[in-house]
Amino acid sequence: MRTRIMATALTLAGALTLAACSSDSDTSDDATGGSSGDSGGGTIRIGIKFDQPGLGFKDGDTYTGFDVDVAKYVADKLGYAEDDIEFVESPSAQRETMLQNKQVDMIFATYSITDARKEVVSFAGPYFVAGQDLLVAVDDDTITGPEDLDGKNLCSVTGSTSAQRIKDEHAAGTNLLEQPGYSECVTALTAGTVDAVTTDDIILAGLAAIPANEGKVKVVGNPFSEENYGVGLPKDTDKCQAVTDAIKAMIEDGSWQKALDDNVSTSGYKPNADLNPPEPAACA
Amino acid sequence: MDDFASLFDEFDVLGAFWVNIQLTFFAAIFALVLGTVLAVMRISPVPSLRWAGTTYVTLLRNTPLTVIIVFCVLGLWGQLGITLSSDFQRNFFWLSVLGLTVYHAAFVCEALRSGVNTVPVGQAEAARAIGLGFGDSARLVILPQAFRGAVAPLGNVLIALTKNSTVAAAGSVAETSGLLKQMIEFRPDLMVAIFLVFAFGFVLIVVPIGLATTSLSRRLAVAR
Amino acid sequence: MSGSVLFDAPGPRARRRMVWVNVGATLVVAGIGFYALVLLNRKGQLDADLWSPLFTANAWENFFLPGLRQTLVAAGLSIVTAGVFGLVFGLGRLSASRTVRALSGGVVEFFRAVPVLIMMVFFYMAIPRLDIVSPKDLPLVAVVLGLTLYNGSVFAELVRSGVHGLPRGQREAALAIGLRRSQSLRLVEVPQAIIAMLPAIASQLVVILKDTALGAIITYPELLAAARRFGSGNGNILQALVVAAVVFIVINWLLTRLAEALAGRVGRRTAGKTRVEAPSLAVTARD
Numbered sequence: 001m002r003t004r005i006m007a008t009a010l011t012l013a014g015a016l017t018l019a020a021c022s023s024d025s026d027t028s029d030d031a032t033g034g035s036s037g038d039s040g041g042g043t044i045r046i047g048i049k050f051d052q053p054g055l056g057f058k059d060g061d062t063y064t065g066f067d068v069d070v071a072k073y074v075a076d077k078l079g080y081a082e083d084d085i086e087f088v089e090s091p092s093a094q095r096e097t098m099l100q101n102k103q104v105d106m107i108f109a110t111y112s113i114t115d116a117r118k119e120v121v122s123f124a125g126p127y128f129v130a131g132q133d134l135l136v137a138v139d140d141d142t143i144t145g146p147e148d149l150d151g152k153n154l155c156s157v158t159g160s161t162s163a164q165r166i167k168d169e170h171a172a173g174t175n176l177l178e179q180p181g182y183s184e185c186v187t188a189l190t191a192g193t194v195d196a197v198t199t200d201d202i203i204l205a206g207l208a209a210i211p212a213n214e215g216k217v218k219v220v221g222n223p224f225s226e227e228n229y230g231v232g233l234p235k236d237t238d239k240c241q242a243v244t245d246a247i248k249a250m251i252e253d254g255s256w257q258k259a260l261d262d263n264v265s266t267s268g269y270k271p272n273a274d275l276n277p278p279e280p281a282a283c284a
Numbered sequence: 285m286d287d288f289a290s291l292f293d294e295f296d297v298l299g300a301f302w303v304n305i306q307l308t309f310f311a312a313i314f315a316l317v318l319g320t321v322l323a324v325m326r327i328s329p330v331p332s333l334r335w336a337g338t339t340y341v342t343l344l345r346n347t348p349l350t351v352i353i354v355f356c357v358l359g360l361w362g363q364l365g366i367t368l369s370s371d372f373q374r375n376f377f378w379l380s381v382l383g384l385t386v387y388h389a390a391f392v393c394e395a396l397r398s399g400v401n402t403v404p405v406g407q408a409e410a411a412r413a414i415g416l417g418f419g420d421s422a423r424l425v426i427l428p429q430a431f432r433g434a435v436a437p438l439g440n441v442l443i444a445l446t447k448n449s450t451v452a453a454a455g456s457v458a459e460t461s462g463l464l465k466q467m468i469e470f471r472p473d474l475m476v477a478i479f480l481v482f483a484f485g486f487v488l489i490v491v492p493i494g495l496a497t498t499s500l501s502r503r504l505a506v507a508r
Numbered sequence: 509m510s511g512s513v514l515f516d517a518p519g520p521r522a523r524r525r526m527v528w529v530n531v532g533a534t535l536v537v538a539g540i541g542f543y544a545l546v547l548l549n550r551k552g553q554l555d556a557d558l559w560s561p562l563f564t565a566n567a568w569e570n571f572f573l574p575g576l577r578q579t580l581v582a583a584g585l586s587i588v589t590a591g592v593f594g595l596v597f598g599l600g601r602l603s604a605s606r607t608v609r610a611l612s613g614g615v616v617e618f619f620r621a622v623p624v625l626i627m628m629v630f631f632y633m634a635i636p637r638l639d640i641v642s643p644k645d646l647p648l649v650a651v652v653l654g655l656t657l658y659n660g661s662v663f664a665e666l667v668r669s670g671v672h673g674l675p676r677g678q679r680e681a682a683l684a685i686g687l688r689r690s691q692s693l694r695l696v697e698v699p700q701a702i703i704a705m706l707p708a709i710a711s712q713l714v715v716i717l718k719d720t721a722l723g724a725i726i727t728y729p730e731l732l733a734a735a736r737r738f739g740s741g742n743g744n745i746l747q748a749l750v751v752a753a754v755v756f757i758v759i760n761w762l763l764t765r766l767a768e769a770l771a772g773r774v775g776r777r778t779a780g781k782t783r784v785e786a787p788s789l790a791v792t793a794r795d
Contacts, residue, residue: 190552211743
């Protein structure tokens with residue numbers, strides 16, 4: 001008797017595991033997410049970074065940053081008041097999954113539009129064009145671009161593309177330190193053990209704008225790549241056009257500039273003026 | 285399936301696992317040495333040594349490993365300027381080995397203590413009766429038997445260490461968990477396949493260790 | 509076996525020597541510590557404005573305490589579910605049926621081998637496709653599932669080795685009074701095995717508590733993630749991690765003491781050897 005119950009339980013567990021595996025292989029289109037059903041009325045779930053000061057940061061119950069301000073503006077245009085927004089943390093490695101699984105309705109999280117990503121999610125925008133840049137000590141004038149990094153120590157985040165690009169394309173002799181987060185990199189920079197931190201300029205500007213870092217670090221201001229920050233949307237979305245229109249409106253009525261000034265400009269950072277404000281692409 | 289194969293062409297998966305094996309190898313040896321020293325301290329006649337051993341185990345065992353590794357890299361190297369190798373990347377490898385060592389030494393110490401507990405009191409009494417001091421009776425009588433009794437728990441520490449070596453990503457060592465992140469960044473479309481590759485990679489490494497230590501513990505067990 | 513049979517009580521000369529060695533060792537350790545502090549101070553890591561934000565109401569109300577609560581919630585749930593899992597599969601490995609034994613063995617070995625982190629991420633990706641969990645609870649569910657499968661497997665092994673460690677007479681007596689084999693397992697052997705294994709189970713509880721920190725990668729807002737976030741916003745990540753580590757040490761230490769006290773109280777109720785700290789004592793996963 002007991003063995004039979006146990007055998008049943010084991011079979012059940014096995015079946016569940018199998019179900020989890022097999023359902024994992026089909027596309028997300030048929031996932032009738034309970035979360036997606038309520039978009040349009042009620043609340044909207046927006047994915048942001050929680051740990052990137054100046055872009056997306058959670059401080060108790062308040063959310064701050066450029067991404068957050070853009071998200072609020074777009075949500076408002078889509079008919080959601082600020083109270084209807086539920087912010088959800090979307091770390092880099094989980095963004096596609098969260099959209100595919102309809103855990104979030106849209107993502108504003110320093111999300112670069114790339115072809116590989118377009119295979120699995122949709123994008124609206126860009127709403128900002130960032131560029132890879134360097135953060136250096138405030139009194140360091142020897143580093144003005146990636147070519148100056150030969151033989152220097154450089155810090156970036158584990159598994160990110162930006163550091164590898166410097167080694168591959170600009171300065172092969174760069175020593176690379178990889179850390180779990182940019183804040184760790186800044187700590188190493190202010191201690192003098194690394195000479196520069198690299199990632200998108202606006203992220204660096206957000207870090208430089210923290211009061212504790214003020215007067216210690218600066219963004220070099222010589223971006224050497226083009227990262228088009230888009231609004232991540234589920235693949236089968238019908239919201240692309242509305243989001244695009246909202247971004248255009250935000251740029252036109254000056255709220256876009258104000259959001260930048262409020263969040264990342266205190267360190268003296270100026271976004272690449274040739275590319276900003278961007279013209280959002282047409283929706284597919 | 286082609287996509288799946290291309291993952292191995294595009295990314296050095298085997299190389300990443302090899303780094304984990306190296307980390308595990310060195311950290312295992314050093315942790316065994318340090319853990320043995322700690323275990324001897326904890327059973328030694330000197331109260332202060334016992335106290336130091338206990339404190340070490342309490343502090344290190346209860347701290348999350350990520351924090352220890354980050355402190356090794358950002359603290360020891362980043363702030364205090366300590367380097368373990370003149371090569372920039374190699375330095376992080378050894379700092380991570382150091383972090384893994386000091387953390388797992390606490391567990392090795394506890395495993396050995398449990399091994400010491402399997403040695404009957406009569407053995408220690410007999411050792412003293414023939415005139416051996418603490419050092420000799422520990423070295424010649426107690427520890428050899430304790431090691432044999434502790435093979436299974438030591439095997440568990442080794443398994444844990446193997447899996448924990450992935451935390452070295454926090455210490456700027458290019459190993460599997462860092463590569464995992466990178467692969468997801470580049471190939472979000474193959475996410476499930478990527479995960480299965482890594483899960484089975486670890487099963488392949490860990491299950492043999494488990495089987496080996498289990499059979500070893502049976503073979504070496506002191507018959508009583 | 510206690511340490512004291514290993515050596516004679518030290519005499520007056522040995523004690524004097526110990527005092528001198530102690531003083532010397534203390535001086536050396538304190539010297540190294542002091543020098544490290546001097547170096548840290550030179551780098552500005554001891555500056556008050558890096559430490560003082562950590563002792564404000566904001567830091568604790570909005571970061572550390574909510575993080576700690578989430579850590580305890582996930583750990584508490586996982587301990588219960590892993591206990592059930594361990595009991596079921598531990599019994600499965602002791603079952604009379606060869607099929608059940610083999611199946612349970614396979615499950616336990618597999619889940620012990622896969623890193624917890626990978627399991628968590630897998631569930632985080634897979635569960636939403638089944639549409640049974642609200643997105644809000646998803647991180648918690650994935651964390652608890654990952655911790656349950658791994659630590660439950662460890663518990664299952666503890667149950668099994670605990671039962672094997674009992675004197676044969678226990679089972680023989682149970683069978684002699686007319687209990688069936690399954691009844692003997694359930695009513696006589698497993699309860700004693702669990703009590704005998706309490707020290708090892710206690711160590712595993714600490715592992716569960718620390719491993720909740722892995723949930724950070726799938727957005728579970730536990731203590732370590734909260735500390736990181738606070739450090740990112742205030743430019744004092746090393747200091748924030750120190751505080752988090754201290755909280756972890758204190759909580760884990762309390763948990764260990766609690767389990768030890770419990771083990772001491774019920775230790776008499778088993779024929780197994782409670783003093784033998786059990787095989788899986790030190791199994792831990794990342795963090």
